[in-house]
Amino acid sequence: MKVFFKKSLLVAVMLGGLTSCRHDKPNMTYMPDMHYSPAVKAQEQTRWNSKTRVPVEGTIPRGYHPYRYSGQPEKAGQMLKNPLRRTKTVLNHGRDLFNTYCIVCHGKFGEGDGYIIPKYPRPPSLQSDKIRNYPDGRIYHIITEGQNLMPSYASQILQEDRWAIIHYIRVLQRAKKPTASDLKKLENW
Template sequence: MNFNRYINVFAILAAGVMAAACSARGDRTGVEYAPQMYHSVPYEGLVQVTDYEAGRWLTSTDEGAAEFYTSNPNNPHSMNMREPVANTVRRGDYLPYRIPKDSIALAGRVLKNPLDSTESVVAEGKVLFSRYCQHCHGEQGLGDGLVGKVFKGVTPYNSRAVKDKPEGHIFHVITHGKGRMGSHASQVSVEDRWKIVRFVQTLQKQ
């Protein structure tokens, strides 16, 4: 009987010692189950180093030396950052100005096309127009595209309301959308939008 009592007391004391040993104090994390799940080896995310050994470096901390990696052999390209899909338009990179969506008039006054109206630029704009715009606006910008015929109300570019709109206005509408037209900023890069603007200006003068 007494023997069992001693065993119980010993077990309680042992459990208390173990609990105290696992407790965290200050910078000590204490004993953790599967610490790799909580404190993984860090990788420098915004680097493109492909040599694993060259990309490994040590730094000293209050707790000693820490190892970091600027190259990741687990990714197909051996880099921490994966290469984006070909022809990806960077999100957040489509607004080279801070003009609110409803400030179309302001955009028309201040935005200027950085591209010249050369034949090559207009030709590229025509190709892009046929890819992204023609289904609604029509080949000649008359609002008679395959979609435009079904969803009526696409204004012709040579109409009185549109034919004198400046280049900044057109760019702003492509970027933000207007009415039933949605934003094309996530699909068309900044440079390509300006090329489309050049071609649309030729349709305004029909």
């Protein structure tokens, strides 16, 4: 009986000791090194946390060109020229981007029959005479700023990539309505 009492006292003391243990901090840390990271809450501003630092006023990131023709689609069409040459690499890249960003609404050939139509309102065809006659800069403007229901893709598609997409749209247009010289090339093919 005495032994049993002693044993249960021991267990009680041990249990009591365990419940008083704090689990959020070890009592002793062997080589703490990176144990305690200086955690920062989302959006919290600190002196040393570069992620949440606001850029110095009046500065832009390297390689970024501010868009000058905001709200001026006509002017963008007149002033902006496609800086990319129509190489195979550029066209392949344009195709991949079109099939990533535009195809869902505009469809494989830009005819407004994308996968999410008619759940989303049908966009006008990119095969129209209107878009065929739009200068590249005008289409660049639409990708950059959006147009009515179409959202802006400025934050998702790099400036140079937008020009590659436009070259690819021209390919789609010529595929549907080849020029006389395109047909001649096909004959010889």
